Amino acid sequence: MTDGAEPSVIPDAEEDIAPLPDEFAFIRQHFLALAGPEALGLTDDAAIFTPEPGRDLVIAADAMVEGVHFLSDDPPDTIGRKLLRANLSDIAAMGARPSGWLLTLACPGRAAEPRFDEAWFQAFAGGLAEDQRLFGVSLLGGDTTSTRGPLVLSLTILGDVAPGQALRRNGARDGDGLWVTGTIGDGALGLRVLLGELPDRDGWLAGRYRVPCPRLGLELAGIAHAAMDVSDGLVQDAGHLARESGLGVVIEADAVPLSAAARAVGGGEALLSVCLTGGDDYELLLAVPDDRAAALQACCAARDVPVTRIGRFGPGRVGARVRRSDGTAFPLARQGWSHL
């Protein structure tokens, strides 16, 4: 079986050699440009990397489903970016810095869904390439497969943090202020805009739904006692922070920061309720003692990130309550999103 005898036995015909299957051409065409050196050209069974000595690693995974987390007609470049940014928001919530990501993609065949053509994937990967540069991360690996259902994307994000400096949900203390970055409710209102239920003069709300802004780079260690990101609705997520810390938290509805675009929508308490419970915010919720409030404001100002105190943790019943400014309970139709 040495190679020397070969040509006389088998004609070295084209059809005699296994061609590369379409899947590999697809990966090479659209994703190879995203791969960092650890990804080994996306041709091996796994990525290999050497962790930076003396750092802890953080890792998380989130999935997004067409028709659940994004709309079928969302621009393809925003779909990948939304998933990457949602995962980056988890890294931000841990007070960590992101390094790499893996993506699995279950995609309807082009025969069933002609819109998933080369141009669609070029735009999808293009959006990811742009965000990679912006956030300093690179693709480590992944998998592509077909499905007879909607597009399902799953992303795993990897990051690192100084040992003992990771922010947890369970560290809030009695008396801590509840703070939130940015503005709340834009994503939920943006979805309603895209569904034709609300007006949006300049596309800002829709943009916040499609491309959230992970709050990376804030130096929160030594300032926040606890942190998480708001993805499933402010009230529900504040409830998690309180519950994990064994505390209650009272949210002042009128203190919750709304964007100019959200305020322009109007709609009174009914619409404020949508903002408080709608999800898709990807802002940070923080438990901060009053004597570090100035430090929090300074570290957020250094990154041009607005930050607002919207409530306070206390010993009462575990979970979140929402109040009007007159002290009465703010009426909520629901608390937030459950994905099951």
Place this chain on the structure above:
Amino acid sequence: MTDGAEPSVIPDAEEDIAPLPDEFAFIRQHFLALAGPEALGLTDDAAIFTPEPGRDLVIAADAMVEGVHFLSDDPPDTIGRKLLRANLSDIAAMGARPSGWLLTLACPGRAAEPRFDEAWFQAFAGGLAEDQRLFGVSLLGGDTTSTRGPLVLSLTILGDVAPGQALRRNGARDGDGLWVTGTIGDGALGLRVLLGELPDRDGWLAGRYRVPCPRLGLELAGIAHAAMDVSDGLVQDAGHLARESGLGVVIEADAVPLSAAARAVGGGEALLSVCLTGGDDYELLLAVPDDRAAALQACCAARDVPVTRIGRFGPGRVGARVRRSDGTAFPLARQGWSHL
């Protein structure tokens, strides 16, 4: 807004507090028992772990879709195990040892698919729990969401390896033998058994389709020049190994090890062709120089893993060819699986 004034203003009513959404009860009920200490009780935004100093990390992700990678009526305990084992096989192919995993799960609602009930998920998680113990890994995190399509699972696997010891696909050298662990074709035949196209007296072939056996724990560093796992069909995957190494590889069809159950099926060259290209093997393909063949056999024997030389790398045209024992080309209907 201190807590002291609260009871006089708001009645501390049950409905005033956000309840935990169903998603969290679901995660706690079925997946908390799988979580290692790094998973932080599955309640934070990410897992945190301290990598073992002086080790490189390896990471990979694979997705599986109902009706593509497993059958709708496969026992639920085997579905999670198949996905975990397919990922463990990638770690084995790198010569690494596994440590943890993350899972995302896009599941049809119970209204649409009543079979995804508590008992289904209990069995699904039970299979994963069993394999966790067997392979010494633990759950780090993940995500659950709903979909209007089929069940889609995505798993990310993490492992580690001594620096410089990871096995790559691109290291095969001219003259290396092509070796394979275990037997080839059982998974492909098992699928045909489950589709009612072939008999299977004792369920062995179906078992190999549903629960593959990742070849972890072989001490291949210093023995194999290159490695990968066979998941998309022996011929196609051997072609990858050859291509990445810039070589050709000739596979001797008659040398490819078949199980007793596969041999009992009979079917001549047509069925052998199914075995050579069918995929779902999760065995290791190795490039090993002849002077290390004895060491390879010894290290496999130490783990009771059969290993067989089935071909040889050479300089000819890049890619894989398959020969009969008389030297003529073995006819293949296709080369392997492409998932797009």
